[in-house]
Amino acid sequence: MAAVVEFKKSPSKILKVGRGFELSGVDPQSTPGYPGKKASGVALLAGQDHRLDVLQEMLFAQGQFGNPQRLLLILQAMDTAGKGGIVEHVVGSMDPQGVKVAPFKAPSDEEKAHDFLWRIEKALPAPGFVGVFDRSHYEDVLIHRVHAWADAAELERRYKAINEFEARLSAEGTTIIKVMLHISRDEQKERLLARLDDPSKHWKYSPVDLTERAFWNSYMDAYQIVFDKTSTDVAPWHVIPANKKWYARIAVQELLLETLAKMDLAWPKATFNVPAERARAVQS
């Protein structure tokens, strides 16, 4: 296994969407902040699994003792960009006991009969949990904008509602990490062809993927507007170059690690008399 190489610059800083951010200026092929190549990135991912696992267990433990803190990772991307790989290879290293993955597909009739945030609210992580949204309420301002399923006024209402919603979650103790995995149009084509050429991947392909692909530029515009309107102090967006899957994975892992490290986690103090319980146990 290659030597582990660490990030030189913190992903939570250099990948964060700030004022004046331009999606078109991000090279999906790049590896910002990371000086290593694939082999060292793969080694880094494996090498940090345990640290992530321990921090998540601490978060979970605190959640059992009344601490309201929880983490919500929101994943958005064009098809094939690697959301599933992040869930399997980064999120998958944490204890399933404390992780809640919520995929958002086309809404059901019942969901459509409610406000767009209704189904989101129901899927939020409880205290101590790491919640992962595979797609999210942002679909309601992405695909809905691209296909004009919502008019301009309704879209404005939604951006505002999203910011208020996320501010409320943050005030309640939820730390929100919003991630867009950014691949290039050419990379998507290669990945779609690779799926079509592998029968074990056909189940992941749908003809709709190509239909949506035709709207690539509209999607990029819709993402840019999302970043402009909803990258807030309490819930900033991060755009992660994702043509190199190994880079996207270590970048998200590092974001999770940095975020958990800032949450001031510790093992809950015993709520019982330890020596007395020890004596009882010895006698038992």
Next chain:
Amino acid sequence: MAAVVEFKKSPSKILKVGRGFELSGVDPQSTPGYPGKKASGVALLAGQDHRLDVLQEMLFAQGQFGNPQRLLLILQAMDTAGKGGIVEHVVGSMDPQGVKVAPFKAPSDEEKAHDFLWRIEKALPAPGFVGVFDRSHYEDVLIHRVHAWADAAELERRYKAINEFEARLSAEGTTIIKVMLHISRDEQKERLLARLDDPSKHWKYSPVDLTERAFWNSYMDAYQIVFDKTSTDVAPWHVIPANKKWYARIAVQELLLETLAKMDLAWPKATFNVPAERARAVQS
């Protein structure tokens, strides 16, 4: 890493609770069917992670295409027996996208106002999913029997209701694996003391654990009755000696592998015209 040693006899056969089974005849220290020691067991666990992951992905893929099959692993045990370790180290090797872990603690007021199977029904895995119950409806015939929270007639009603419930799940496409992790009374004492001696484990300890420990023999009797009454053809129990954590983990992993292998899984066939889509993709 030690050489991988495989099971000589299938856990799904030799650990299965059949007619005339006596819990008191199972040595919690033993490693039935497995000729290797700890190091080879640990190597086996790691070596089979990938196979388990692929089978689970196939189950998930089929679930997306109308196949009703799903898997439900029910874990029961005395405190400290290692349910959490099974979830983290065996279940944790599968893709979180297709796994649903449901812990059952003391019921809420709303849950208590319903029949005991109400909250269980709500936590069942959807088609394609692997569901894991950390405790289950069996608490309603275990702790409830031990403390006489239910009278004899009510307990009889529950055993019957459980068998009918599980038969219905099975008919709907759910394969049920019921596992009791079996530790000895002495082993539990050592593990409780170890928790008390490690501040990072205090959150897992509760004085109630020792209170329940005092009812050890009543619990063993209650488990024996559960096995007698609810180990059915469609949902058999397996008693897994669990004093050696590494053995319990490979035994459960092997049970999952054998069960998935019997489910006749395959990658779903494409529901689209592959060459036509390929041509579209090339043009896109």
